Amino acid sequence: MAALSNVRRVIDDIDRELIRLLAQRQRLVEKAGRLKPKGDKATVQASNRVAQVIANRRKQALELGLLPDVVESV
Template identity: 90%
Template sequence: MKAWVFMDALSNVRSVIDDIDRELIRLLAQRQRLVEKAGRLKPKGDKAIVQASNRVSQVIANRRKEALELGLSPDVAESVWRSMIQAFIALEEKVNKEQ
């Protein structure tokens, strides 16, 4: 493959990835609004309820299963979700404390 063909193909792939990333950001913003709402609904200062370890385990198991069904590595899905959940729990704790 000639270098210019490779770079053009790579540019196209990156453009599609950027489009997907924009959609992910939109969805994450929507998720954030719901997490903030959940933080305000939960009893103030109850860290165990905010962290909801049983819910986290359930979500991870469900996302691994869905990933496998859709052709995504379950390990990649778990890594992404654990990171995302950790960040959103921190945000939810902050919102919960401020209410």
Template identity: 40%
Template sequence: MTTPGAQKDIAQRSEKELQDEMSDVRRLIDELDEELVALLARRQRQIERAAKVKPALGIPANVPERVDEVLAHVLGVARREGLSVELTMNLWRAVIDWSIQYEERLMGDRAPTRDSQSSSGGGPAS
């Protein structure tokens, strides 16, 4: 949303200035997208580490308490940073759902079930 003052500023600028600014915006978005992909790749590597450790601890891929913890954490960060809570929830739900499925695939038949976690006293989740 733009303010009336910002709209006046935009209206008074030449098309060339506006096109230059739009090019700059697009360049910066592309750079940010690269950073986001690199961060998500780092996160994926941690999911891969968890998939190696969890079976030995009797922890299943899906630990609802941990999911709640992750969501609460990222929502707090989103609020602090001024990021849309709706966007954050949608993105992280997708990331978490994919991560759980990926962990389950990586663990294969070594994947503990939720029942085996409670019977073995499973520890903290990733």
């Protein structure tokens, strides 16, 4: 049973780190939103950036054996 509790503890540690990293990411996304230029051209560029980021993250997920939809939801 000790092995199971050790595995669960590691999972909990990873979950805490994931949440910390997601919070950090959110702050940076908000900062980027304040820094980027306004206007139609910026909107098109942002759409292209979002599509590129999603495609890259989905690819990374597949390479690591993770479901791409899980990564995209983040």
